[in-house]
Amino acid sequence: MNTYFKIIFILTFLCAQAPLDLVIDTNERDVQINPGISGTRVVLFGATPIGRRDIMIEIVGPPKNQTMQEKRRFFGIWLGRGKSYYTNVPSYYNILSSKPFMEITSQKNLNKLGLGIENLPLGKAKIKHSTVKQVKFDNRLRSEMYDKGQFLEKEGNVILKSGPGKVGLFKTEFLLPPNSLQGKYFIRYFLFQNGEAISYAESSIDLKQAGFARLIWLFANKFALLYGIIAIILSGLLGWIVSILFTRLKLI
């Protein structure tokens, strides 16, 4: 946990004339990370108007291709022939809130606003060799992503504090797993009062790998053929060196 810390300041300004507006700094932020085995911790904090208000924050990672397979029995053998191809599944989803969801608002409101794992759009899937409806594939995909820790719901993880004057402060943090996809992570802020969403704002962070790993990745993608040749030569060279070492040193 304590390997890498990246703190991102997303400030929410209180506008005195229009106290219901949630205004945030819209500058995009490039986050260069050296991903560690324990992932990258992101801290979000900002300011809101005080009072009986609650916050829900949603983080949606860059989209990824996913394939679900449906196993059926053919002549006594279980085969995964049925496939459902998705092209737009968020690689990461997390929703944080200042209280349990049901204390903030109603399920109906959550559905309307599209908040929570079960409301997360997964896009239209291309289903092949299967008669199963997409809803069923969708539900299994959601629960598998949840089990893998890529779709998260952290109720009550946003801390609200009163600040100077009429300003309230909020703070929360989340962990991007070590295999998080590079790209844009959208962060959406919802301010609730008496169960209704009264304000909305969004920002984003751009996750990029830094250092040597990034260089290798760029090289593999920009000069694919040369990369392949180098990979073969390096592998052959290492194999050759080891065999020479073994003979020279008479290790065995």
Place this chain on the structure above:
Amino acid sequence: MELYLPIAELSINPIIFLILGMLVGILSGMFGVGGGFLMTPLLILLGIPPAVAVASEANHIVGSSLSGTIGHLKRNAVDIKLGNLLLVGGMLGSFVGISIFNSLIKVGLIDLLITLTYFLFLTSIGSFMLYESLDSMGFFSKKKRSKPYHHSWIMGLPFRMRFKKSGLYISIIPPLTIGFIVGILASIMGVGGGFIMIPAMIYIIRMPTSVVIGTSLYQIIFVTAIVTLLHSYHNQTVDIVLALILLLGGAVGAQIGVKLSSKLQGPMLRASLAVLVLSVGIIMASDLLIRPSETITLLIGGGSH
């Protein structure tokens, strides 16, 4: 201790992968298989995306089979001439195999084909080799055993050539054909094909077991080099860091394996390979026959779109 893999895009513990590479390397040096049919499922199990696992594994085998080949060359146990012949057939076969693969993807039957080829080949080759090797160790009967290296009519076909290292004077048609068929199967199954090629070399071409291993490794170098190049060019899935870690362990393991193979006798060596192949086949079969707990699952790696 942790290391970031740039293409697989995740962090791993290199020690685990070093040990894994070494264990598979020992098998590779001992039996002359590349080890892809063992390593690829293990890598996927450890969380490496399948496309990256297959491609980086090919890259790893280039080095480990080279290391093994050098070891066998020193013992004068590589028939380069015969190896080249198998290789030519193998190259032609893999082009045919890839086009079969692509046309089956379109009709959605590729999984059925892959699973069935794996299952049928692993179990039938495994049980046949096990039976034969136990038989030649004298387990089943005391009666006179058939001579292992007799000449059949197939080898008497035209275009005969002398292969000094193997002590054979045979037609070049069977090695070319075998190389071709193995090439087709190997590219469908996404493996180097060592575990199919070796039994074919022993039982059909009748090469001496001692030469088979080195010769098989020799041609695996070239097959996996081409696979590495194709994957890196078309899919950018070769993780050089992963391959080199596996190789550090693998090249050392291959040397140990070569030493071990010279200590073990032919039938014993064949019996051990048979047990290995058979157990992988049985594990795959159980996956086919047991009802899955969930019929709809996420296909790790996203599959082909």
